Amino acid sequence: MICQKTPLEGLLLLQPTVHADARGHFFESFNARVFEQLTGLKPAFVQTNESLSHRGVLRGLHWQVKPCEQGKLVRVVHGCVFDVAVDLRPTSSTFGQWYGCELNDTNHHQLWIPPGFAHGFLALSSTAITSYQVTAHHSAPHERSLKWDDPDLRIQWPLQAAGVEQPVLSAKDAGAAAWATMVRSRQF
Template sequence: MKAIATALDGVLILEPRVFEDPRGCFFESWNARTFAELTGSAAAFVQDNHSVSHRGVLRGLHYQLPPAAQGKLLRVVQGAVYDVVVDLRRGSPSFGGWLSVELSAANQRQLWIPPGFAHGFLSLSDHSVTLYKTTAYYSPEHERCLRWDDAQLAIPWPLDGAPLISPRDAAGLSLDAAEVFDR
């Protein structure tokens, strides 16, 4: 597996070494030792989540505040998503900055998002299946949502029309109004 640095300090794209032959393919999707070596993090994952989304579904931008802040390791096992991460670490040189990456079953990339970032994605396929590990349990009282369409962020979501979003995500806050992380 190799790690690709991104413009947001700590956020990494992980690419597995894939072994392909006429039967199909094989790759190691998780190895604690390799993960620690590549990320510098000995993250202890406590929860696995499985998300199924139809084309045009937008989820996020979600995060949890301390003491329940979550690191996330994501991958797509069916379909494709436009994945977005926003830096919410006040004092970070990239505070309010964002990045996007396409994660798909075809490219087999994973995304490591340490605590301190908001995360969301848009399903680009009729049926996208996303799996992700978290370093903290889901905690409704610590959960927050940043507006996916905040004008200050100006994220160019690849949309054909309006996305399908939850009422909770529709009520997300702008970056200016959001609770953020002290670095």
């Protein structure tokens, strides 16, 4: 496995070693010992989530506040997504910056999103199955949502690659808070 640092401190892109032959392929999607050796981290995953999204569905940007912050290890089991993380740590030098990358069932890349980041993704394939392990259980009272198209964040979602002008959103995501509102209210 290869571990790449991203421009956002603590956000890591992981590339597993894939063993392929005429039968198909095999890879370890998670190995605690290797993960710790590469990252210095020992996440205790308590829940694994899976979502199926159709082309043009955008989920996010979501996170949970203290004491229920979540670290996430995200991968795509089927299809392709554009995955995004936004740094919400007020003391970070990259506070308010975002990073995006393509995760798919061909490259098998994974994104480690530490606590203190918002997360979302846009389905680029006809269907996409995303699986992610989290370090804290879901807690509705601690969950927050940030506006996907906030003008202050300027996330460059590849809507054209998804074949849509506007993404398909849940009611919660359509009514998510603006970045400026979150900063003023210190809801991180």
